[in-house]
Amino acid sequence: MQFPPPATAQILLSLLRSAASFHLPAVARHIHAHLLKSCLLHSSPFPSSLLNAYTKSDLQLDAYILFDEIPHPDIFLYSSILAAHARYNSLSSFLSIFRRMISVHFLLPDDFVLATLVNACARFLSLRLGRQVHAYVLVSTFSSDDIVKSSLVDMYSKCGLPNDARRVFDSIELKNFVSLTTMVSGYAANGCIAEALELFWRMRERSVFVWTALISGLVRSGNGFEGLNLFVEMRREGTRIDDAFVLSSVVSASADMAMLALGKQLHCLSVSLGYESNMMLGNAFVDMYAKCSDIASSRMAFDKILKIKCVVSWTTMIVGEAQHGRAEESLDLFARMVSSGVKPNEITFVGLIYACSHIGLVWKGRELFDSMLKDYGIKPSLKHYTCLLDLFSRSGHLSEAQSLIQIMPYEPDEAAWAALLSACNKHGDIQLGVHVADKLLRLKPQVSSTYILLSNTYAIAGKWDSVANARKLMDDLEIKKQPGYSWIEVGRESCLFQAGVVPLHMRENILALLKELMEEMKKRGYVPDTSSVLHDLDEDEKELQLFMHSERLAVAFGLLKSASGMTIRVLKNLRVCGDCHTFMKLISSISGREIVVRDANRFHHFECGRCSCGDFW
DNA sequence: ATAGGGTTAG
Numbered sequence: 001m002q003f004p005p006p007a008t009a010q011i012l013l014s015l016l017r018s019a020a021s022f023h024l025p026a027v028a029r030h031i032h033a034h035l036l037k038s039c040l041l042h043s044s045p046f047p048s049s050l051l052n053a054y055t056k057s058d059l060q061l062d063a064y065i066l067f068d069e070i071p072h073p074d075i076f077l078y079s080s081i082l083a084a085h086a087r088y089n090s091l092s093s094f095l096s097i098f099r100r101m102i103s104v105h106f107l108l109p110d111d112f113v114l115a116t117l118v119n120a121c122a123r124f125l126s127l128r129l130g131r132q133v134h135a136y137v138l139v140s141t142f143s144s145d146d147i148v149k150s151s152l153v154d155m156y157s158k159c160g161l162p163n164d165a166r167r168v169f170d171s172i173e174l175k176n177f178v179s180l181t182t183m184v185s186g187y188a189a190n191g192c193i194a195e196a197l198e199l200f201w202r203m204r205e206r207s208v209f210v211w212t213a214l215i216s217g218l219v220r221s222g223n224g225f226e227g228l229n230l231f232v233e234m235r236r237e238g239t240r241i242d243d244a245f246v247l248s249s250v251v252s253a254s255a256d257m258a259m260l261a262l263g264k265q266l267h268c269l270s271v272s273l274g275y276e277s278n279m280m281l282g283n284a285f286v287d288m289y290a291k292c293s294d295i296a297s298s299r300m301a302f303d304k305i306l307k308i309k310c311v312v313s314w315t316t317m318i319v320g321e322a323q324h325g326r327a328e329e330s331l332d333l334f335a336r337m338v339s340s341g342v343k344p345n346e347i348t349f350v351g352l353i354y355a356c357s358h359i360g361l362v363w364k365g366r367e368l369f370d371s372m373l374k375d376y377g378i379k380p381s382l383k384h385y386t387c388l389l390d391l392f393s394r395s396g397h398l399s400e401a402q403s404l405i406q407i408m409p410y411e412p413d414e415a416a417w418a419a420l421l422s423a424c425n426k427h428g429d430i431q432l433g434v435h436v437a438d439k440l441l442r443l444k445p446q447v448s449s450t451y452i453l454l455s456n457t458y459a460i461a462g463k464w465d466s467v468a469n470a471r472k473l474m475d476d477l478e479i480k481k482q483p484g485y486s487w488i489e490v491g492r493e494s495c496l497f498q499a500g501v502v503p504l505h506m507r508e509n510i511l512a513l514l515k516e517l518m519e520e521m522k523k524r525g526y527v528p529d530t531s532s533v534l535h536d537l538d539e540d541e542k543e544l545q546l547f548m549h550s551e552r553l554a555v556a557f558g559l560l561k562s563a564s565g566m567t568i569r570v571l572k573n574l575r576v577c578g579d580c581h582t583f584m585k586l587i588s589s590i591s592g593r594e595i596v597v598r599d600a601n602r603f604h605h606f607e608c609g610r611c612s613c614g615d616f617w
Numbered sequence: 618a619t620a621g622g623g624t625t626a627g
Contacts, residue, residue, distance in 0.1 A: 048618050079618045112619040119620070151620045181621045212622040248623045283624040316625045350626045383627060415627075 013045070019053040028053040032066075048076040055084040073105065079112040086120035091129075094120045111142045115151045122155040130155045146172050150179040157186025162195070181210045188217025193226060208239050208246065216249035224253035228262070241273055244281040251284035258571035258598070260292035260489065267301075279305055283312045290320030293569055293596045293603050309340070315348045322355030323602045325612035330355035331364070346378050350387055357391040358602060365391045382410040389416055393423030398432065414443055418453055425457055433457040441470075486550040486570050490561045497550040497557070510556045517556070521586055551580050551597060555587055558595075567594045585609050 012031060019027040032050055035041040041050075047070050054063035067073065067081045078101045085094040098117070101107050109117065114137055121130035134152055142148055149172045156165035169175075169183045180203055187196035200206070200214055211234045218227035231250045241247065247270055254263040267285055275281050282305040289298035302309075302317045314337040321329040334352055337344065349372050356365030369388050372378045385408045392401035401420055405412050417440045424433030437457045451474040458466035487496040495503065502510055551570055558568035580597075581604070588595050589609030597604045605612040 045618075052618070076618050081618095083619070110619090115619040145619095147620050149620085154620070178621045183621095185621065207622095209622055214622090216622060243623090245623045252624070280624045285624095287625065310624090312625045314625090319625065345625090347626050354626080386627085 012040075013049055016046075016049040016053045020049075020056040023057045025054075025057040025059050028057055028059065029062075042070060044074055045076055047073070048080040051077065051080040051084070055080075055088065060084060060088045073101075075101075075107050075110055075113065078105075078107060079110075079116055082113060082116045082120070086116055086123055091120060091124040091126060094124075111145045111148055114140070114142055114145075115148050118148065118151040118155050122151070122158045125159055127155075127159040127161075130159065144173070146174060146176075146179065150182050153179065153182045153186060157182070157189060160190060162186050162190040162192050166195075177207065177210070181213045184210055185213035185217045188214050188223075189221055190217075191221040191223065193218065193223060206237070206239065208234075208241060208243075211239055212246045212249065215246055219249050219253040219256070222256075224256050227253045244270075244275045244278045247273075247275065248281050248284045251281065251288050255284070255288035255291040258292050258487070258569075259494075260289075260294060260569075263288040263292060276304070279308070279310060279313065283310075283316050286313065286316045286320065290316070290323065291598075293324070293571070293598065293605075295320065295324050295326070309337075309342065311342055311345050311348065314342055315345065315351055318348060318355070319351035322351050322358060323598075324605070325358050325603065327355040327359045327361060344376060344378075346372075346381060346384070349378065349380075350383055353384065353387040353391060357387065357394055360391075360395040362391060362395050362397060382408075382413060382416070385410060386413075386416045386419060390419045393419050394426075396423070396427050398423060398427060398429055402432065412439075414440065417443070421453055421457060425453070425460055428460075430457075430461045434461055434463070441473075486554040488554040488558050488568065488570050490558055490566070490568070493561070495554075495557055497553045499550040499553075502553065503557070506557065506560065509560055510553065513556050513560060514552070517587065517590075520590060521583075524586065549580055552583060555584065555595060559587075559591060559593075562593075565593060567596065570595065570597045581611065585611055 012035070015027060015031055018024065019031070028050065031053075032041075035046055035050065040046055047066065051063050051066055054060070054066065063081070063084050067077065070077060073081070078097070082094060082097055082101075085097055098109075101109075101113075114133065117133050118130060118137075121127070121133060130152075134155075137143055137145075137148055137152070149168050152168045153165045153172075156162070156168065165183065165186045169179065172179050180199065184196050184200050187193075187199065196214060196217065200210065203210065211230070215227045215230050215234070218224070218230065228250060231246065234246070247266065251263060251266050251270075254260075254266060263285070266288075270276065270278075270281055270285075282301060285301040286298050286305075289295070289301055298317070298320050302313065305313050314333060318330045318333050318337075321327075321333065330352060334344070334348070337348075349368060352368050353365045356362070356368065365388060369380060369384065372380055372384065385404065389401055389404055392398070392404060401423060405416060405420060417436055421433060421436045421440060424430070424436060434457060437454045440454055451470050455467045455470040458464075458470060485496060485498045487494055497503070554570040555568060558570070562568060584595050584597055584604065584606045586609070587593075588606035592608070595606040597606070603612070
């Protein structure tokens with residue numbers, strides 16, 4: 001074996017390091033050839049540096065092959081290959097390499113391997129294994145290693161245990177930016193806003209990295225509003241944005257809250273900062289426009305992703321089209337995606353079956369479901385079964401739905417039973433409905449919507465005692481009823497509505513308008529279905545109660561506020577019930593306006609008395 | 618060679 005002059009070795013290593021950090025596959029391959037020619041490939045630390053360069057340049061396969069070619073991998077090489085498996089592969093493949101390291105090459109994990117091992121537990125959310133590793137760390141010679149400790153902080157945070165994370169964090173001797181960022185991110189992602197902010201503001205310097213950790217954590221834990229405010233704060237501090245990570249998070253927040261005007265501002269900002277063609281950010285904008293019901297802009301943002309559209313880009317667009325009831329477009333996009341060589345993932349199929357469900361394409365949905373495993377090797381999850389169940393249920397194929405729920409290889413969850421139950425309610429199969437309702441009750445759900453659904457079923461069946469019982473049970477279990485809410489954008493103004501609460505300053509106007517609309521509806525022969533929920537109220541009260549649905553309030557508000565002919569957007573409703581659906585159709589036919597309503601996860605465009613969902617209700 | 622920030626569903 002020949003040794004290169006030290007200078008040459010240094011140059012080769014720094015080239016490999018650059019290849020890793022700047023993602024340069026060609027450089028990695030070139031140096032690989034050079035090392036092979038000069039018989040240096042097997043001498044440490046070249047193999048591990050090369051392997052690192054390959055994985056960071058998105059050449060996982062080359063990395064795995066390289067590893068297999070080295071007959072006696074040392075602990076350096078093992079920690080590289082383990083990191084690669086943690087990042088890009090499965091927990092089982094990670095563990096099989098780890099076992100080989102111990103039982104074939106008799107290497108014990110060092111601090112590097114332990115940190116990687118904990119990192120793998122965090123990524124695959126394996127708390128059980130994570131605790132075992134923690135125990136091993138405590139009795140090992142690395143029990144006071146700060147890097148291993150910060151990986152443990154991350155592991156406990158990702159597994160939803162911020163208090164355990166804090167305990168490890170407190171034991172860290174020298175807290176640096178990484179460990180502080182990890183803890184801030186952990187608090188934010190678990191919704192511990194006060195704790196996150198306390199740590200965050202105590203930091204001497206705040207890099208864009210820790211800002212991103214905080215903001216994205218808040219957004220992901222459903223605190224988008226706080227996230228956006230902090231983004232403003234960050235801009236005020238003059239923090240330089242030098243990559244697209246923060247922007248993606250705030251765009252995602254504006255998508256979740258359906259804040260179109262804000263989303264557009266962020267789009268302008270992104271362009272001015274030079275991220276117009278950034279794929280990740282492009283995906284976020286496609287999603288934002290779709291969730292704000294501006295499907296045309298969504299499509300434009302999608303077409304702007306010129307380079308390579310990844311699975312996320314295609315999936316986002318497919319789901320966006322599906323949510324707008326444009327199933328043909330979704331299926332068309334899927335065909336284009338497949339022919340451009342991008343492999344769909346499990347989320348893609350959720351979107352596709354969902355698209356079919358929206359317009360009642362039963363056979364196509366079933367075909368897609370079957371092709372998941374057959375053509376793409378994706379095992380259908382409970383979510384996919386629930387989607388298919390939803391498709392059968394909505395389209396009135398009750399017997400197929402019933403047999404599917406019996407033969408599916410998962411224990412049906414609340415969502416699955418709820419899909420079947422709402423179908424029973426809608427299609428009037430009361431006997432089956434009560435049976436399913438009992439099943440649901442036995443699952444002891446903690447969400448109020450199931451109880452509402454349940455009591456509706458009993459109401460349809462006329463079992464008033466059971467209705468009262470369901471309501472009482474809800475009270476006993478102290479399940480808080482999440483109020484239905486909507487908000488509406490009229491011009492620059494947006495207004496939030498909560499079901500049953502009339503905004504005080506508009507009370508008179510809104511109630512008068514609702515009365516007027518009610519008269520108009522009666523003239524046209526529409527009789528609201530009050531039987532299910534409101535059996536013990538008197539007639540007048542019933543009408544008023546029905547109008548208290550937030551969607552209707554929002555529409556009333558919009559009718560009052562907006563100039564005629566303007567589109568009214570009602571966003572973020574929890575559920576559009578069949579009754580509301582009829583109401584919206586009527587309003588759109590009377591007023592000649594377009595009304596866009598978003599329920600839990602899909603849009604309904606009402607225009608001239610028609611709905612984009614093909615009157616599927 | 619190891620630890621921290623991102624976009625899609627529910």
